[in-house]
Amino acid sequence: MQEVLIIDDTEINLILFGALIKKLDNCQSHSFAGPLEGLAWAATHTPDLVIVDYMMPDIDGLEFIQRFRALPNCADVPILMITANDQKQVRYRALDSGANDFLAKPVDKVEFLARAKNMLSLSSARRKLADHAEWLASEVRKATEVILQRERDTVFRLCKAAEYRDPETGAHILRMAHYSQLIAKNLGLPVDQQELLLEAAPMHDIGKVGITDNILLKPGRLDEAEFEIMKQHAAFGYELLKNSNSRVLQAGAEIALGHHEKFDGSGYPQGLKGEAIPIFSRIVAVADVFDALTSERPYKRAWTLEQAVDFLNAGAGTHFDPRCVQAFLNGFDEVLVIRDRYQEEDDVEFAASKLL
Known part of the structure; x- marks a missing residue:
């Protein structure tokens, strides 16, 4: 099950985005109206996708991204930011902060689903790559242990040869x-x-x-x-x-x-x-x-x-x-x-x- 974190201070947007995520296979959403609550959830969970609005109370979307990226295991999670069409400077700053893609208000449902699906596919591929890397590391550890056992056997036999003399x-x-x-x-x-x-x-x-x-x-x-x-x-x-x-x-x-x-x-x-x-x-x-x-x-x-x-x-x-x-x-x-x-x-x- 892939998990999508949604942060938006507008209730209707949370309801809409959550309903759209349900249309995607094997997905569930976790919605928060406050960015600080969303960060608290992310501190103990690693989502597969983050959807965050730019204009929010407490902290804006840019600061949210910076704090989120600093959390364990969140450096590579795809982030989709919601901005207005005329906020190009915000988008540039968001890219520097770690955003991966944007959606312009008002959000088009078809575009939302397409972008979310693509980014979830990216997240899935990243996880598979990480799992494969861990498997490779495990195999290397096993192979290294075999080599170490052979070395130890060599040491033992050398010591035994000396003991006879x-x-x-x-x-x-x-x-x-x-x-x-x-x-x-x-x-x-x-x-x-x-x-x-x-x-x-x-x-x-x-x-x-x-x-x-x-x-x-x-x-x-x-x-x-x-x-x-x-x-x-x-x-x-x-x-x-x-x-x-x-x-x-x-x-x-x-x-x-x-x-x-x-x-x-x-x-x-x-x-x-x-x-x-x-x-x-x-x-x-x-x-x-x-x-x-x-x-x-x-x-x-x-x-x-x-x-x-x-x-x-x-x-x-x-x-x-x-x-x-x-x-x-x-x-x-x-x-x-x-x-x-x-x-x-x-x-x-x-x-x-x-x-x-």
């Missing part, structure tokens, strides 16, 4: 990824960036797949030569991920390359300093180190939370971006929730899938 656990990946998202949130990063970081952070050490077992799995401390080889994992991870068209893998490449950089420039592999280090890498550096320190491994005991916090504070401005450290500590209650939620998992696939 690295003594770190799936729960470590979950915790540091959520710590990273928390830091991003407390820094005020947009939600889409927070979510991107959550999905990309697990790839920070993917380059360890290129490190030999005798170094990667060595239970004791690495000597200087071995450590130089271990440092190559940052560049390996970047090379593995950098040419992807996926935003997630691109972010993963940036994180892999930069998460061992230090705020004072003493890190590797590029020796970047301060804000020259990408923000995602600065964030992951804090999240990764904190969880590594507080996690027990076959070759070390877990640090206490107090010791790990002291280490972050001591490294703020040298090892770590001070803003990232503070953002992490500002959300420490949430840190504890994340730490308790994601405990060590024997099933790596189950653990990694919690990121998806």
Whole structure:
């Protein structure tokens, strides 16, 4: 059912226009003698056509059109204005205000029906176009979700490949990824960036797949030569991920390359300093180190939370971006929730899938 809004302060015109609208198929009219009442109705309804007189009390037809156009969903509704034949200047101003067509007084019934029918057809076409656009947008959202699921599957499988080589656990990946998202949130990063970081952070050490077992799995401390080889994992991870068209893998490449950089420039592999280090890498550096320190491994005991916090504070401005450290500590209650939620998992696939 198409709805026609009629505004005219003359009762006989409201009756006439309403009777003529009834002659059109699938139409109903809503008539108001006062323009303000008509605007109040339009604030909660979206008509398919507006018929408005120029000369009215309170506000004239021009101001009515301007106010009507400002209402939600009313910017493109066809408007038919009733004017006198000699009111050309009014018509020009009405066109500037948003009127689409005119009828001259006295109104001819045949012309009224023809113009109203044409404008209702225009309105119907506009609505169909809007519905089609929404359908297309829905289909794009569905297709995008399929792509995102494929990306997530790729991320999961890359992380799983690294898990087979690295003594770190799936729960470590979950915790540091959520710590990273928390830091991003407390820094005020947009939600889409927070979510991107959550999905990309697990790839920070993917380059360890290129490190030999005798170094990667060595239970004791690495000597200087071995450590130089271990440092190559940052560049390996970047090379593995950098040419992807996926935003997630691109972010993963940036994180892999930069998460061992230090705020004072003493890190590797590029020796970047301060804000020259990408923000995602600065964030992951804090999240990764904190969880590594507080996690027990076959070759070390877990640090206490107090010791790990002291280490972050001591490294703020040298090892770590001070803003990232503070953002992490500002959300420490949430840190504890994340730490308790994601405990060590024997099933790596189950653990990694919690990121998806």
